[in-house]
Amino acid sequence: MLKTALLHPQILSTLGESGHGSTILIADGNYPFNTRANPAAERVYLNFMPGLLTAPDVLRGVLTAIPLEAAHVMRPDDGSEPGIWTDFRALVDVELQPLGRFEFYDMARNPDCALVIATAEQRIYANILLTIGVVMPDA
Numbered sequence: 001m002l003k004t005a006l007l008h009p010q011i012l013s014t015l016g017e018s019g020h021g022s023t024i025l026i027a028d029g030n031y032p033f034n035t036r037a038n039p040a041a042e043r044v045y046l047n048f049m050p051g052l053l054t055a056p057d058v059l060r061g062v063l064t065a066i067p068l069e070a071a072h073v074m075r076p077d078d079g080s081e082p083g084i085w086t087d088f089r090a091l092v093d094v095e096l097q098p099l100g101r102f103e104f105y106d107m108a109r110n111p112d113c114a115l116v117i118a119t120a121e122q123r124i125y126a127n128i129l130l131t132i133g134v135v136m137p138d139a
Helices: 009-017 055-063 084-091 101-109
Strands: 023-027 042-045 068-074 096-099 113-118 128-132
Touching: 009 042, 009 055, 009 113, 023 055, 023 101, 055 084, 055 128, 068 084, 068 101, 084 096, 096 101, 101 113, 101 128
Parallel strands: 023 113, 042 113, 068 096
Antiparallel strands: 023 128, 068 128
16 A cells, blocks of 8 residues: 555556656546547546546645646537536646637647546546656755
């Protein structure tokens, strides 16, 4: 048993193999994660049953293990702001960067996407693409 907040061995391994500029897709239950993400990315299926696990639950755990440089979210076609963005903002320390649906898909298909985590999040547009930042040395 580890003493860290994040325990999932496959996620920990992939994060350990990733670095600055690598991206992590946390996808809601409606996201086409097998066809709209980098085919070479590691896939982790945490969509056990509706609502377990949620996107914010997974985001909270991932953020304990990485420095965050950027966070992109999928914007609805009508330009509205999904309620889940409030949850995301409460967890990240960077400004959310909205992308249109197909722009988001293109970014997730990029070879830099190292990890795709499928959640059972039921809210729509609850997808977030994290860019790993830099761990700064102690002064």
